Amino acid sequence: MTLVKTTYNRRSFFKTSLAAGGGLLIGFNWLASACTSDTPKGLVIPDEWFDVNAYLKIGENGVVTILSPNPEIGQNVKTSMPMIVAEELNVDWKNVIVEQAPLNTKKYTRQLAGGSDSIRTTWTALRTAGASACYMLKKAAADAWSVPVEEVTTELGVIHHKGSGKKAGYGEFASAAAAVPVPEEVELKDLKDFRIVGNSQKNVDGLGIVTGKPLFGLDYKVDGMLTAMIVHPPAFGMTLKSFDASDVKTMPGIKDVFALKVYNDDYARQWCDTSSFTELVAVVGNSTWEVMMAKLMLNVEWEPFAEQKYAAAGWGGNTQDVTVPGGLESTTEHKKKMIAEAAKSARVVRKDGNPEEAFKKAAKIIERTYTAPFLAHSPMEPMNFFADVKEDSAVLVGPIQSPEYMAKTVADRLGFPLEKVEVQMTRMGGGFGRRLYGHFMVEVALISQKMKAPVKLVYSREDEMTAGIYRPMYHAIYRAALDADNKLTAFHVKMGGIPESALHANRFPAGALDNYLAESWSIESNISVGAMRAPASNFNAAAEQSFLDELAEEMGVDPIQFRLDLLKRAQENPVGENNDYDAARYAGVLELVREKSGWDTDSQGKHRGVSAYFCHRSYVAQVLDIVMENGEPKVDHVYNAVDCGIVVNPDAAVNMTEGSVVDGIGTAMYGELTFNNGEPEQSNFDGYRLIRHAEAPRKIDVAFVENKIHPTGLGEPPYPPVMAALANALYKATGTRYYHQPFVKNTFEV
């Protein structure tokens, strides 16, 4: 049993009524549909609800509604977060309805979908919310029965007092519990007593999804709503010159066409306000197709800019000027610049021992170069958002990963106090980081303000793919020094990117080597980038784990044993103090995948590659098997070993891992966005390749390390390493090393 203070998120427990605001302003059914989960079979909706705290309300019949605070992007937090509350509340999961909470930073801890951090950062708050409510129910019953609260127990939604034989459902005491003072501290369950957490529960929106219910932002609608689209420059490095809308304004269903300035000149942009195109043209009309047609006919002139400057708000209140260079960039130029920059020495980020000396003395030096292109996130649901902006208040509804930050940006741009901007989150049709950058919320707010009407902004796939935000373009040179006995004596990584480097200087194999050097460089660009699933790691792992594979081969050692030996050194006698990984847990997943894949016993005749990586506080090791069919490599089987602490919802965690594996293979094989004169050369799925059914592995196995560590991330960690497992298996199958993504091209030639 763990005692926790309720004070740190005490505001969550004040029993103010939950914001029902959306319902007042907007069509009730659409919002209810977007936010409420499937109703479990046979469940009767109560006539009256009692708010016990910000996370849950209990009906008079004992049915419980749990509010899921964080945005749902497909990581399944709308199921797993309420599971954690329900566990401590000690209620039957079959009696639970889930509702998406609106943005409320006063009540909830961290309403952000990013960094694989939803569960990790709310684990204790969610447990405390359930445990406090459970205590308040017990206290209400104890007072009514005139017995000490310590003698009262609960069992799946039922309150008991053994001594008197009294018994009541949660519903009976819901009203009284809501009036019980919030306890100063509460007891949390022992992990061994968990019966919801750790047992697979189905997606609470599953039925809604398979029956086509309007759950997503793009499905949102109110009476009198207009539809808007934006037109942005065709190329990075260009800005709006002029436009002629006279023909378009008379087209059927078109209401207005006007220019839009996304940020005020003196506004210090937050991290999530990244976007290259801040002067746009908006087309507003009655229906999507009419607006799409009008947009095609619109005559807009763009012009290149020499240079742009804006103020960026840093952490801790510092503001700095950011300069965006002019120029129309091309992939060919990018490659030339990278090759030139990588040949120079760069900024030293970490140095252990004397790597220069070790390289000088080396009997053999192995040097390999790895590259990866820009990528477009491409979530299946294109960017969109709804806004209804009135004289002095605004309601925004839609898919956003960073609502608490974007609400501030919107409030600032509208000139409203923050509390006048209400944000409701719908289910998101994917995001992968793209929806951290919510410029579309500002855009739709401005359009609604101008039109004095509710508006839904819709991006076409082309708008989305050509407007940024992208995963940066990366380059890395890895070098290793071997002595006359073929022992590894020094390791050097020089990593760079456009416009930023992917270097994690303190990750493995740093800490395992006496002589280690990590350098970093970057080249500025006007192409806007942002976090994409496992930022930086999504290149690091691919490059580093491929290099280690080649190194192990060169040294004549087994690639798993090679890593384990390095990790043993890092564990027993680590070099340096800032190593950001736990070598024992890292080794743990490698050992588990070795066992599960039959690496030592069943590798004969198989083309297999191994890889392991640590990011977002979790550890994943993978073995990937390729079979050759009609002379073509086909990914047959992928074994995963995952250490992400306590697994809240096992089957959903397996699903997430399977998806990450498929995504990682797709990224490494096919993903590439190229530029010519500032224009993205791919604008839809005909040119931009995503992985498809026939290219997915035949079988994916997932094993979790069992431990009692509080949950860490899972949405990102299995994604990066599989790219290297693939490269290493491809080498076994084809004899070719894969250094350059996308692997279907495997070249960095200019």
Next chain:
Amino acid sequence: MTIFNLKINKKEYQVDVDPSTPVLWVLRDHLDLMGTKFGCGMAQCGACTIHLDGKAVRSCITFVDSVGDKEITTIEGLSENGEHPVQKAWLEHDVPQCGYCQSGQIMSAVALLNENPNPSDEEIETAMNGNICRCGTYTRIKAAIKTAVNS
């Protein structure tokens, strides 16, 4: 604008729209049938898959004036409450992650099984290859289709 009489999910609908309007936007904007999703607008991703007389088509490039008497089925028309064997199989395997592509995936799977009640792995892959799942739930989709075959 032109008036079109459409048969959708065994009901009659009348819409007054431009003849060039894709069925996707007729369903979503004019009839509030939001289960059919917009993904790419050029028949590359399959999120907008519906049935025309039982055959899977991409509604984003199927113009309303080309439908004529053909019967349209959307995800909402498969069953009242998820009882269709393919929907049930999807639930059993808890397939979705974000879920956005899944109504298109299901419509493609249903059309496949209507034509070929016992498809091979290769036939499943071929029939489903036009439906992108960005979350990568392909292995579960295939497993769910096999479950539906056996039900």
